[in-house]
Amino acid sequence: MTASILAVDDSASLRMAIRIALTGAGYTVTEAGDGVEGLTKATSTKFDMIVTDLNMPNMDGLSMIRELRKQPAQAGVPIIFLTTESDPEMKNQAKAAGATGWLVKPFVPDQLVKVARKVLGR
Amino acid sequence: MIADDPIAAFRVEAGEVLDQVEQALLDLGHRLDDADLVNAVFRGLHTLKGSGAMFGFDALAGFTHHCETAFDRVRKGQVPATAGLVSVILSAQDHMRALVEGDAPAADGDAILARLQAAIDEASGTTPAAASAPAATGWQIAFRLPADAMANGTNPLMLLDELRELGDCTVVARTDKVPPLADLVPTECHIGWDVTLLGDVKRDDIEDVFIFVMDDMELSIEPLGLADADAAADAAGTDEAPVLAEAAAPVATAATADSPAARSTAKAEESVRVPAGRLDALMDRVGELVIAQSRLSQCADRGQDLVLRSVSEEIERLAGELRDTMMVLRMVPVGSLFSRFRRLIHDLARDTGKTIEFETEGEATEVDKTVIERLFDPMVHLIRNSCDHGLETPEDRIAAGKPAAGSVRLAAHQAGGEVVITIRDDGRGINRARVRAKAEANGLIQPDQALNDHELLQMIFAPGFSTAATVTNLSGRGVGMDVVKRTIEGLRGSIDVQSTEGEGSLIALRIPLTLAIIDGLLVRAGSGRYVIPLTAVEECIELSLEDDMRHRGRSLITLREKLVPFLRLREIFATDTRPDPFQKIVVVSTPQGRVGLVVDQIIGNHQTVIKPMSALHRDAATFAGATILGDGEVALILDIAQLIALGQPREETLRAAG
Numbered sequence: 001m002t003a004s005i006l007a008v009d010d011s012a013s014l015r016m017a018i019r020i021a022l023t024g025a026g027y028t029v030t031e032a033g034d035g036v037e038g039l040t041k042a043t044s045t046k047f048d049m050i051v052t053d054l055n056m057p058n059m060d061g062l063s064m065i066r067e068l069r070k071q072p073a074q075a076g077v078p079i080i081f082l083t084t085e086s087d088p089e090m091k092n093q094a095k096a097a098g099a100t101g102w103l104v105k106p107f108v109p110d111q112l113v114k115v116a117r118k119v120l121g122r
Numbered sequence: 123m124i125a126d127d128p129i130a131a132f133r134v135e136a137g138e139v140l141d142q143v144e145q146a147l148l149d150l151g152h153r154l155d156d157a158d159l160v161n162a163v164f165r166g167l168h169t170l171k172g173s174g175a176m177f178g179f180d181a182l183a184g185f186t187h188h189c190e191t192a193f194d195r196v197r198k199g200q201v202p203a204t205a206g207l208v209s210v211i212l213s214a215q216d217h218m219r220a221l222v223e224g225d226a227p228a229a230d231g232d233a234i235l236a237r238l239q240a241a242i243d244e245a246s247g248t249t250p251a252a253a254s255a256p257a258a259t260g261w262q263i264a265f266r267l268p269a270d271a272m273a274n275g276t277n278p279l280m281l282l283d284e285l286r287e288l289g290d291c292t293v294v295a296r297t298d299k300v301p302p303l304a305d306l307v308p309t310e311c312h313i314g315w316d317v318t319l320l321g322d323v324k325r326d327d328i329e330d331v332f333i334f335v336m337d338d339m340e341l342s343i344e345p346l347g348l349a350d351a352d353a354a355a356d357a358a359g360t361d362e363a364p365v366l367a368e369a370a371a372p373v374a375t376a377a378t379a380d381s382p383a384a385r386s387t388a389k390a391e392e393s394v395r396v397p398a399g400r401l402d403a404l405m406d407r408v409g410e411l412v413i414a415q416s417r418l419s420q421c422a423d424r425g426q427d428l429v430l431r432s433v434s435e436e437i438e439r440l441a442g443e444l445r446d447t448m449m450v451l452r453m454v455p456v457g458s459l460f461s462r463f464r465r466l467i468h469d470l471a472r473d474t475g476k477t478i479e480f481e482t483e484g485e486a487t488e489v490d491k492t493v494i495e496r497l498f499d500p501m502v503h504l505i506r507n508s509c510d511h512g513l514e515t516p517e518d519r520i521a522a523g524k525p526a527a528g529s530v531r532l533a534a535h536q537a538g539g540e541v542v543i544t545i546r547d548d549g550r551g552i553n554r555a556r557v558r559a560k561a562e563a564n565g566l567i568q569p570d571q572a573l574n575d576h577e578l579l580q581m582i583f584a585p586g587f588s589t590a591a592t593v594t595n596l597s598g599r600g601v602g603m604d605v606v607k608r609t610i611e612g613l614r615g616s617i618d619v620q621s622t623e624g625e626g627s628l629i630a631l632r633i634p635l636t637l638a639i640i641d642g643l644l645v646r647a648g649s650g651r652y653v654i655p656l657t658a659v660e661e662c663i664e665l666s667l668e669d670d671m672r673h674r675g676r677s678l679i680t681l682r683e684k685l686v687p688f689l690r691l692r693e694i695f696a697t698d699t700r701p702d703p704f705q706k707i708v709v710v711s712t713p714q715g716r717v718g719l720v721v722d723q724i725i726g727n728h729q730t731v732i733k734p735m736s737a738l739h740r741d742a743a744t745f746a747g748a749t750i751l752g753d754g755e756v757a758l759i760l761d762i763a764q765l766i767a768l769g770q771p772r773e774e775t776l777r778a779a780g
Contacts, residue, residue: 011169012131013128013131013132013177014173016128016131017128017176017177020128030481037479040477040479040527041479043525044479044525044529049275055165055168055169069273069274075272076272076273076275076277076309077275078275078277079274079275084168084171084172092337095274095337095338098270098274098275099275100274100275100276100334101275101333101334102334105172105173105175105176106175106176106183118280118284119275119277119280119334120280121277121280121283
């Protein structure tokens with residue numbers, strides 16, 4: 001069975017880039033346009049991994065990660081956040097919120113696939 | 123082609139971001155100390171830099187980076203926003219627009235940056251260099267994850283697997299910190315690991331394995347043989363973590379630089395835009411060619427000329443291939459249709475106050491362009507119905523034990539010569555009692571009329587039918603479902619509804635892949651010849667005179683222990699001829715199940731170019747069109763759904779009489 005990944009980003013082009021990279025590597029990708037949509041989707045369907053941006057309207061990535069980690073069903077689900085922030089503070093906050101790892105934007109598709117393989121092991 | 127091209131999508135988005143930045147800058151010019159505006163500008167620049175670099179707009183990313191850095195100082199309050207600064211950033215913003223659209227002279231950018239530098243006290247940044255350690259022949263690694271690591275998605279087994287990929291590993295688990303069972307929290311990680319890794323592995327590669335957890339974990343990586351030499355080295359792992367994470371960024375930028383160019387040239391060669399009218403004209407020519415070809419093959423079959431026959435077969439093959447290629451040219455992915463509903467769902471959710479989750483599946487399924495265009499309106503109606511009548515309010519949903527967010531799913535897949543598009547919601551389903559009451563009130567059925575579940579659900583497609591207690595401005599006034607049904611049938615498709623009360627509804631549209639040419643089964647009933655769309659045909663069986671007599675009045679045959687009703691085309695079309703001694707039954711599949719059509723003779727497969735019926739014959743609903751046979755004669759194409767609808771009451775009166 002292919003692993004399913006939820007991509008949360010308010011930028012359609014970035015979601016598209018994520019989708020193209022991950023589906024190309026054999027994963028199934030579902031998209032969400034902001035934290036609220038991401039939270040709703042992840043709550044109704046269990047994903048094998050979640051990739052999320054941090055800066056988003058409605059609900060930012062940090063709050064979404066915190067909300068997700070409150071749900072027992074999300075324990076152990078890898079959450080990777082995308083960040084362009086150069087200050088380590090953002091990274092620490094996201095990690096404290098319960099994120100598994102991160103990917104620094106800009107990235108090439110291979111890097112995203114590598115991270116997915118790393119946390120999913122497949 | 124925006125749907126598939128991230129670069130085109132980026133251009134559109136970047137334009138929007140720049141519009142917002144421009145607006146914020148213009149406002150900022152009037153309110154220099156408005157922190158919200160400063161933040162808005164900064165966010166816009168930040169987004170543009172990040173996504174610009176991702177999609178290969180390196181000049182844009184580089185230029186924007188400088189502006190962002192400068193503006194970051196305003197944001198942090200180190201430099202006040204001045205009118206001069208705003209005007210420089212405004213012209214910088216124009217330059218960014220030029221960079222997004224195509225090439226802009228680099229000199230312009232440099233001039234703007236120089237002005238920017240003049241407008242702001244520039245401070246230079248430094249990039250940390252990544253340190254790499256010498257390779258060793260082996261490493262002794264000891265690590266212990268933070269307690270919450272597993273809950274946060276880190277799987278220690280995968281870390282061990284990654285280490286094993288680097289070289290031969292001997293792994294020993296340290297269980298000294300596992301608490302007594304009573305105190306054990308099963309989701310926490312209590313085990314530490316000692317790993318001996320053999321091989322010519324760089325220290326960086328090992329640290330890469332732990333990159334996501336390095337900040338919070340205990341980790342020591344020692345060259346083999348020196349494990350207990352210097353305990354202070356333990357701290358090294360933690361110290362180097364930020365350096366490593368930072369190092370990832372420059373690598374990424376370098377790697378992006380060469381790929382997008384290759385990507386965009388590949389795209390340019392892939393597609394050519396052609397006006398739809400030309401495709402239609404080509405389609406007509408192909409249609410005529412197919413007719414001419416079938417006349418040719420009839421001539422060839424009649425004569426004894428083997429050379430003519432082989433040429434004819436060759437042309438038949440080529441015409442078939444040409445037809446198939448033509449079909450593919452007209453195909454577009456159904457995703458382009460689906461994506462148009464995203465906005466609709468969004469607006470519906472806003473107007474109804476419901477939370478609606480919209481998912482699509484099978485976007486890559488391809489359908490004829492004309493079909494896609496004609497599907498839009500009926501699907502808008504069906505989706506509106508699902509959102510407005512089907513889905514409950516969040517409160518009702520929670521009360522019914524469902525998730526607050528309702529779900530609407532569009533899915534498409536190809537099944538034979540048809541595309542099946544389904545619209546599924548998890549709402550309240552169709553209330554049979556209300557449908558029945560409404561149908562009775564409208565005089566569509568008699569109060570005591572017995573209907574099975576399927577017939578009852580079909581009532582929603584009757585003209586002037588609407589079940590919603592209140593008519594909202596979204597779902598219209600019940601003028602829709604019959605129109606939807608007619609439109610779908612006009613596409614030679616069918617519509618079927620399934621619904622479970624309390625659980626939701628599923629509407630399935632079955633649409634032929636193309637409108638213009640179909641594969642048909644040519645049959646004869648009496649002296650008339652008819653074409654049955656091959657996609658509907660399941661099998662052909664013989665109906666002996668004996669069987670025919672025995673079943674007279676019942677019109678049912680037993681087919682593999684299932685009863686299948688059948689209709690006699692000779693009777694429906696009143697041919698006034700005697701049946702052939704060996705009649706055949708063509709079993710066709712319909713949404714209502716299998717139905718047999720009794721014909722006198724099955725002539726064979728026939729590639730059929732559909733010609734619309736003339737205005738005079740348009741009311742003859744049992745025919746989907748006509749086609750010209752190889753000998754120049756006309757055969758009518760049967761509209762199976764209509765034919766069966768027509769046949770059913772006939773059978774019922776026959777049954778009542780018999």
